[in-house]
Amino acid sequence: MGERAIAAQARDLTKDFDGKRAVDGVSLTVPEGRITGILGPNGAGKTTTIRMMLGIIDPSSGTRSLLGHDQPLQVAREVGYLPEERGLYPAMPAMEAIAFMGALRGLPIAEGRRRAIALLDERGHGDWAKRPIRTLSKGMAQTVQLLGTIVHRPRLIVLDEPFSGLDALNQEKLEQLIRDQAAAGVTVIFSTHVIAHAERLCERVAIIAEGRVAFEGAVDDARGRLRPIVRLRTRVADGAWRSALPAKARQVAGEWRFELPETGPEPLLKAMIDGGAGIETLSIERPGLHDAFIAIAGEAAAREMGHAQDPEEAA
Incomplete structure (x- = not known):
């Protein structure tokens, strides 16, 4: 298989706010049709990097390209973007909210309504169509906004901390939505400070810490930086075999x-x-992405992300 085309690229991006450098020379490449995760603790520069790549804000220095254009806003209609700060009009019915978000990207409102109903029906939520947003739970409202992000059928979807505030069930549904989009050939970028989501979903990751890219590449390459771990249990507690x-x-x-x-x-x-150790169990395990993150970004960055434990791991 040949190399994939590039959906988004950043080269040496920097961004200063009031004399403080928030992003310090970030470079990353996002291939078309893949799921790429941007990992890092809150305040690492993930959101600022995403906004510069989308053209929402301009970098202090450096270059970026989006879907082949040096001016990202030229292709805004081909992008679906879910920002970290989310909000919908409380009185607007779910169907209208989805159609409205599509209209912002150039989708005719009547077609947006038709697609909104289809998207809701596909997920078993057809009864939400006429319900005002204020009557929906937080997870339901976030689902509506996600559907509004994809209703215009973008080539690129960018999700900033999309799992924040969702329970385990809704996180699982969102993961499946991301997989479905990628299977249809859509490029997906999402930022997160929960490593488990990236490990389950991503082919590639960029690890950002203190405004810099500490690693960019395949998840397997990140994990491959560490040797496998042996876990061994024996019947005999001591003996000459211990020297091995x-x-x-x-x-x-x-x-x-x-x-x-x-x-x-x-x-x-x-x-x-x-030596007669009496092996009860022996397993050889590949290090996880969490271990690789610690090795790459350091213990301090990992501790900053520690409060964002995956619900499945916390159970």
Whole structure:
């Protein structure tokens, strides 16, 4: 498969606010038809970077292109954008809200209403069509705004912290909507400070910390920076076989954990079998994106994101 065309690109973007640098030389590339996540704690510069790439604000320096145009606003009608600060007219029926958002991107209002009804029906929400926004729950209203973001069938969808405030069920529905759009060939960019969403959805990620890109590339490449982790439980607590464990091996909840040695598992297994360790369980696990994030961005950035634990992990 050949290289994909570029949907969005930033080169050395900077942005200063009142003498303070919020974005400091950000460069990133978003291939067409893929899901790209922008990861980082609140205040890292994610939203400012997105707004510069979309042409909502101008950079202090650097260049950007969007769908092949150096002036992003020229292709605004081909973009669906859900900002972090969201809001709908409370008295407007859901169908009209979706159609109105489409009209802002050039979609005729009658066609917008037709598509709005179809989008709601597809998701089993046809009964929402005539309900005023103020009568919907927060999750329902956010679903309406998301449908308004895609109703004009954009080539590129940009979602800024789209999972914020949603319960686990609505997060799952949003993840499926993102997958469906990507499967249809739409490029998706979303920012988040919950790493689990990016790990489940993204092919590529950009990790931003303190206004700079610490990593950009495939999720597998980020995880590949760390060696696999061995988890080992034995029947025998001690013996000569212990000398075969790496120096940094540590015991956690009754099992040994350590990085897989460069020599692979075979010499370790032989030493343990010969030494009568009595292997109960042994697994070799690839590090997750969370571990890679810590290695790339540092413990401090990870701690700043720690409060945003994935609901499934917290359960």
